[in-house]
Amino acid sequence: MSNGEFDVIQRYFTASKRPRRKDVIVSIGDDCAITEHSRNQRIAITTDTMVENTHFLPTIRPADLAYKAAATNLSDLAAMGAEPAWFSLALTLPKIDSLWLDEFSQSFFEVLNHYNVDLIGGDTTKGALHVITITAQGIIPKGKALCRHSAKVGDWIYISGSLGDSAGGLALLLRENGATTKSAVENVSISSLNEYDCRYLIQRHLRPTPRVLLGFELAVSSLANAAIDISDGFLADLTHILERSQCSAVIHLEKLPLSASLIKVFGAQQAERFALTGGEDYELCFTVSEHNRAKLERALMHMGVAYTCVGQIHGFNPHHKKRLRFQRDGQLVELVDTAGFDHFR
Amino acid sequence: MSNGEFDVIQRYFTASKRPRRKDVIVSIGDDCAITEHSRNQRIAITTDTMVENTHFLPTIRPADLAYKAAATNLSDLAAMGAEPAWFSLALTLPKIDSLWLDEFSQSFFEVLNHYNVDLIGGDTTKGALHVITITAQGIIPKGKALCRHSAKVGDWIYISGSLGDSAGGLALLLRENGATTKSAVENVSISSLNEYDCRYLIQRHLRPTPRVLLGFELAVSSLANAAIDISDGFLADLTHILERSQCSAVIHLEKLPLSASLIKVFGAQQAERFALTGGEDYELCFTVSEHNRAKLERALMHMGVAYTCVGQIHGFNPHHKKRLRFQRDGQLVELVDTAGFDHFR
Structure with missing residues (x-):
């Protein structure tokens, strides 16, 4: 995780409202997060990006944007049959707008809390457009993943x-x-x-x-x-x-x-x-x-x-x-x- | 992983030049990747974003950009003492430029090959600026992670x-x-x-x-x-x-x-x-x-x-x-x- 914008991360994304999972050994605030896994677990990993003007209108409310960014990644985990566990959030913003960040982070953590997901890291950067990339990870018992390649004739x-x-x-x-x-x-x-x-x-x-x-x-x-x-x-x-x-x-x-x-x-x-x-x-x-x-x-x-x-x-x-x-x-x-x-x- | 731009992913990022690791059970092409881990391994996870005009000049060569985006994430894994293993790549581009993508992906896989890293997923999206977010994961033996909070007086x-x-x-x-x-x-x-x-x-x-x-x-x-x-x-x-x-x-x-x-x-x-x-x-x-x-x-x-x-x-x-x-x-x-x-x- 980059340290460049430490205050933004501290202020909006490490608050007590964040769910904490016991399988997160090191969380936000170090170079990496560290997670642990039990032996018969497999990890499902997905990445989705939402870009202003391509995936959402500039008029979207930050709360709706946060919800949707989280939901699209949760949906990929769902399609695999994984139980959601850890998110990394990369947020590119034109400027630091406290109202925007307040609303975004509150809505984001509402979704994460609902699904018992821990935010384990991310990066906040400056750029002309709002861009949100989430890498979501979930847990799935060994051999149980739902794949695309296994449909059978007659199904x-x-x-x-x-x-x-x-x-x-x-x-x-x-x-x-x-x-x-x-x-x-x-x-x-x-x-x-x-x-x-x-x-x-x-x-x-x-x-x-x-x-x-x-x-x-x-x-x-x-x-x-x-x-x-x-x-x-x-x-x-x-x-x-x-x-x-x-x-x-x-x-x-x-x-x-x-x-x-x-x-x-x-x-x-x-x-x-x-x-x-x-x-x-x-x-x-x-x-x-x-x-x-x-x-x-x-x-x-x-x-x-x-x-x-x-x-x-x-x-x-x-x-x-x-x-x-x-x-x-x-x-x-x-x-x-x-x-x-x-x-x- | 999103399917929207399946051709870009197929053409530039699933070629045979990509390293394959045995601990990747499902790779690019499904809703999620699936990885496996042994019992005494912990996973280190980091996310870094690079935005045009903020982190790199628009004149940067795609090969240099790919190298640097990979290297900054590898550096975060290094700081934790983790052995690099899996990358997810989220790429936002103004347009599909085959020359750019050829050069970017070739350089990207050179670095990944060198460190035995498997690209397990990502997302390709359209946006006015080049934005690259990598989520990098590495493996670290239980209890060995190098953290920021453990310096001692006299060190x-x-x-x-x-x-x-x-x-x-x-x-x-x-x-x-x-x-x-x-x-x-x-x-x-x-x-x-x-x-x-x-x-x-x-x-x-x-x-x-x-x-x-x-x-x-x-x-x-x-x-x-x-x-x-x-x-x-x-x-x-x-x-x-x-x-x-x-x-x-x-x-x-x-x-x-x-x-x-x-x-x-x-x-x-x-x-x-x-x-x-x-x-x-x-x-x-x-x-x-x-x-x-x-x-x-x-x-x-x-x-x-x-x-x-x-x-x-x-x-x-x-x-x-x-x-x-x-x-x-x-x-x-x-x-x-x-x-x-x-x-x-």
């Missing part, structure tokens, strides 16, 4: 929660902010602007729930074969599973879990488009064998997270080159424009 | 290599780039511009050597009580040891290890100033008890790294409030302007 494809709400919320936020630049949402027509529905969608965009408990349960129970979190869009992320597992999939469009609010505000057609290609839902997509389906129902019964079967894994024929096929009410249909979200496009 | 203060060269090199680079803005170096007078000396100093700034083997040896031999790497300037970093160890120190100015090149180019007085307050030397500062001094000489004899005793740890009297006292040839002297490097100042 059923499940989705937690509902899809597309975050993209809907973003479209509403951009509209509020009077976005006039060419963007993916400029052609979106809005059917209704009920306040409750709009707030719900915006909240789903700003405060996505990382499916930490669900991921952990799926991993330790060995009920799922493969999993990924939906950050780039359902089809884009499912394709990662398909490519790594050398499979294809059939998706039943009428089964996509769409929230009532999303359909009300944007109409059924646009809602489906958001569900398939909108990013940042942070729901889990996981595959389960026929054999484990009944057990899954029992295991997740008391978890309070909805889950929906939306399709099935099939074999992959390299000559056909199609990873994804779609059915609507039993009929094969063709879809266009199913690309995910890519910041460099 | 001798040692420095590896020489001090101030990096600040000298930066002053030369800023001069070459025709810097006209108000900067710390505008009043630096240059005594001589011998090409060899200038190149040496610039090289020390661009390609500092992380003292990985030295740190590891100091830790496993239990010969040093405390250690830190000199990133913010010798006095600023030594003060971290003193504060955390509740000690003070006497520094013998005539013993500061100054390179012949630094003295030749900048004169003895400025060289001393660079040595005391210039940042980014990435040498180690460590403290050793009287009892261990002879053993230290024997242990480091074949290491090929110079080390110099520059002072001694004393008790701290809170009424006097002085952490640092200076002697020159046996006489107490007063110094002014001994502040370290702080990006927000």
Whole structure:
């Protein structure tokens, strides 16, 4: 850890509000943190960056930004089935703004406390844009990690929660902010602007729930074969599973879990488009064998997270080159424009 | 790990040139990496960010930037005595520039190969500035970490290599780039511009050597009580040891290890100033008890790294409030302007 901006770290990020874990031997304030592990634990490690104007609007509240930066990393741990443990935070800021830092750090530690995560280090630097990089680490029992490469032909494809709400919320936020630049949402027509529905969608965009408990349960129970979190869009992320597992999939469009609010505000057609290609839902997509389906129902019964079967894994024929096929009410249909979200496009 | 820019990661950062470690169970390409550890290992974790215009000039060569970003993190591991193992790389770029990425990734993997470090994940994002955040992890035997808080009264203060060269090199680079803005170096007078000396100093700034083997040896031999790497300037970093160890120190100015090149180019007085307050030397500062001094000489004899005793740890009297006292040839002297490097100042 750099010492350059010791006061910022001392003042905002080492306060007593920070959770302390017993497996952290040395924490913030030395050149490195030191952690300990037991023998049958494996460590899951993920890094995610959020950049102003690319991943969030300059108007975002610091509390929402802190929440989302933490949640996206927790979501990656959830997709692996890991129990969150330690975060490192690299924060680039244009200037030291105490109000901003107060709000950011308070919200950040609320999330960390909720998931029993210890902030073990980081770096605070000066730069023209707000950039937040978190490296998150979690603990996972040996041999239990949920990977992308292990989906099997015949597996059923499940989705937690509902899809597309975050993209809907973003479209509403951009509209509020009077976005006039060419963007993916400029052609979106809005059917209704009920306040409750709009707030719900915006909240789903700003405060996505990382499916930490669900991921952990799926991993330790060995009920799922493969999993990924939906950050780039359902089809884009499912394709990662398909490519790594050398499979294809059939998706039943009428089964996509769409929230009532999303359909009300944007109409059924646009809602489906958001569900398939909108990013940042942070729901889990996981595959389960026929054999484990009944057990899954029992295991997740008391978890309070909805889950929906939306399709099935099939074999992959390299000559056909199609990873994804779609059915609507039993009929094969063709879809266009199913690309995910890519910041460099 | 985010999938957004999968092609960049695939193309530049998962090539066969990447070292593979056996303790990496899952590597780049899933939501998280998974690592394994043996029972008596502890993990050292550090995060460092480098931002364009704050930590490096926009004219820096990508190869030098990659080297330095890796080296600063390795230096933090060295200061703890850890053996480097796994890196995560978060890279924010204004655009995808293949020449830039080719050169950056090649140089990056040269360093990683040299230290047997595996790149286990990261994130590539778009932003107006180049920002590089590395989270580095290393392995350290249980109970052997070198901390800042464990210097003891009577310990001798040692420095590896020489001090101030990096600040000298930066002053030369800023001069070459025709810097006209108000900067710390505008009043630096240059005594001589011998090409060899200038190149040496610039090289020390661009390609500092992380003292990985030295740190590891100091830790496993239990010969040093405390250690830190000199990133913010010798006095600023030594003060971290003193504060955390509740000690003070006497520094013998005539013993500061100054390179012949630094003295030749900048004169003895400025060289001393660079040595005391210039940042980014990435040498180690460590403290050793009287009892261990002879053993230290024997242990480091074949290491090929110079080390110099520059002072001694004393008790701290809170009424006097002085952490640092200076002697020159046996006489107490007063110094002014001994502040370290702080990006927000």
